[in-house]
Amino acid sequence: MKILVVEDEELLRVNIIDYLTAEGNVCDFASCFDEASEKIALYDYDCILLDLTLPDGDGLKLLQALKQQNKSDGVIIITARSSVDQRIEGLSLGADDYLIKPFHLSELSARIMAVVRRRSFKGNDLVVFNELKIDIQSKTLKVNNETVNLTRKEFDLLLYFIANKSKVVSKSAVVTHIWGDHADMADSFDFIYTHIKNLRKKLIDAGCKDYFHSVYGVGYKFADE
């Protein structure tokens, strides 16, 4: 996938690019409004990560320009401003998703995957990972053509890990993904363990390889190793 990262904070931009590149994406970047508008006009991207507060302009204007040029790039707004109004404005201007800083890179990666999938498959989306076949629409999982029943949270988790395959995903990121911002319960880390344990068991029982690898209690890695 070809991704443009429009972000003026260099450290963050570098990290995002490193993480996404390691997943096999091609990343381009812009650190200011002018640079971004030039790149948007010149090239096509699968997904654009757009920071709204740029030193020399409002990111929402880039979004408008993009729509005027009839570009079909997916856009995920990444911003520190969490106002509801701005969120609605951004989404109504055609952004596909809205991510508030700070976020986990794994979350960003999952969102990018979802946006790109929505745009390119247009309804018929199937995620395949080795013997796993996931139908996003009907929320079903097939292992070796056998249906495996998953709870909604388990389904979400599996998709999340596949979006971040071969990466270590922190428990903290998983908690935020599953329970959102409001859940800051101290015990939520334990539930992640329980959910993953259940999911892992279901997959193995269905004849799937064990793709989950625990990393010293800090996170998990979903990989075919």
Added chain:
Amino acid sequence: MKLFTAYNRVLLITSAIGLLIIGYLFYLTLSNYLNKQLDSYLSEELLEVKDYTAKKESFPAHQLFEDLVIEYRHISSLGKKRHFGDTIFYNAKKRLEESGRYLEEDVVLAGQSYRIKIIASKVAHSEQITSIFMVIILPVLGLLIVLLVLNRYMMKRTWLPFRQLLLNLKSFNLNQEQGFAQVPTTIAEFKELNDAIVDISQRIKSDYREIKLFTENAAHEMMTPIAVINAKLDMMLQSEDLSEVQSQNLIDLYKTTAKLTKLNQSLLLLVKIDNNLLRDREQLNLKTMLLEKQHYFQEFTQQKGIEVNLELQDHTLLMSRYLADILLDNLIGNAIRHNHKGGRIDIRLNEEALWVGNTGHGEALAETEAFKRFYKSPSSEGMGLGLAIVKQIVELHQFGIAYSYRAGLHAFTVFFNNNNSTSLLNENS
């Protein structure tokens, strides 16, 4: 006591006492003067009696002296000298008792000692006194009443701008956009007060605005560095040769960053509620939302073995969905977080109130403290902003909130109709 009452009280007491003293003195002088007149009349009559007896050698019948009663009493020796006094006598003509003035003197008539008592009616004189008294005192009294009424009216009129100022001050709201309203007045003191209040309110407003702006900007500016830290941690996690110690450090760092994020979000949320930036009001079915929350928190309650009892009636409220969500999250989240294993959470919803009660550690919270920002019970791991946010949301929607601790249940009650809150609370306790 109102200024007017205080002022009037002094005025009324002084004029009443003054009027009484003046009236008394006036009456005294007047009756004294009239008594003297009567006395000299009586003396003249006595002389006439003496003359008569000297001439005719007999006592005059009192028919000869109109309106007079003359009594003769035989006495053994001369004693008393001339003596005046007040008395009550029977007026035979009018056939009733009357007050009168008498003159008593011992005289020798035809060689015998007699005590003569001449009584004159005082009724005519009393009437005189009364009418003179009335003619003078009544207008004075009337004048006083007119002055009082006028005073009352003038005071009310003059203090009208002051009352308006007070009203404006009471309804002054820092968060309101419109500034402090000037009150039209011609009185210099009130004008000065008015200007001072307008000036101070403007200064407070601008200071407050700046503080809010500062908080908002500070919180926002912090989000990007936190995002960098978060991203760096995510990158560190990817390193192949992660040791166990490093992993443990990473866990702590993740937790701390999450806490910092949460703190920042809470501060931002408070600023937004303060500024009334979340105006997406819609009709919300609280019952449905509570049932969703029960599902959302299911794992947390199950893990702790907490029994959740719901007693919900359908109730719709006009609220911001975003804030209603946070309100319920915070209330229920608290009830879970501060609960013990195998505890209980009771949630009741009706048209008047939402009641969330939970078993928990420790004793009752200090009600006034509990809703303050950064207040934490000693066992709490949170930041102490949850309840402050709850209170802010409740206030924004003009609801009421109260905390109570009874029978081992910590309970928070959100009253949808703020006016009922106190009466309902009393009923409940």
